Amino acid sequence: MTAILLVQGDITRQSADAIVNAANSSLLGGGGVDGAVHRRGGPAILAECRALRASRYGRGLPVGRAVATTAGRLDARWVIHTVGPVFSTGEDRSELLASCYRESLRVADELGARTVAFPAVSAGTYGWPLDDAARVAVETVRAADTAVEEVRFVLFDERAYEAFAARVG
Structure with missing residues (x-):
């Protein structure tokens, strides 16, 4: 069973085997x-x-896909880049959001990563409501068939932390 931890802070300051980047599709920053x-x-x-x-x-x-690169100067071995969906009130894109977490964990398994730090994918500039982003993230990670031992959700502010804490229990 994968342990789920919550941290309020800056994901780029985390020490983990892999840090997940909420990337845009260009992969160019x-x-x-x-x-x-x-x-x-x-x-x-x-x-x-x-x-x-x-x-x-x-x-x-x-x-909804994910790919890994080096982590450069980060305190990690890899960065797993995933592209979250932009929130839409007219279309349910939650399966695409769930795919970001599943695909990131699949890549982590391929790499042999045991600790993975995730941001709240799509909950920033892509406009996904925090409570629902937390629901999708936590449910997907809990249901994932993965060898990852620890998933750490690194939430930037108190509001995000509280939304995820309500889902983790």
């Missing part, structure tokens, strides 16, 4: 968690992302 991971991790992450774009992901990483 952006705002929020994505920008922070690229800034703190340094140019090695961007170099590997560019190589991925030049080979397998010429059109970008699809929503």
Whole structure:
């Protein structure tokens, strides 16, 4: 059984086998968690992302998928990049959000990662309501068939922490 921990803070300051990046499909950096991971991790992450774009992901990483790179200067072995869906009131995209967590754990298993730090995927600039983002994240991780021993949700502020705490119990 995978242990689920909650931490309020900066995901780029975490020590884990893998840190999950809430990336945009370009894989070339952006705002929020994505920008922070690229800034703190340094140019090695961007170099590997560019190589991925030049080979397998010429059109970008699809929503709900995940891919790993080096972690550069982060205190981790890998960064697992996943592209969350933009929230929509007119379309249920929760399966795409759940796929971000499942796919990230699948990649972590392929790498042999035992500890994985996740942000609240899609709950920032992509507009996903925090309570529902927490529900999807926690339910998906609990249901996942994974060898990952510890999933740490790293929440940026108290509001996000409380939303996830209500789901973890």
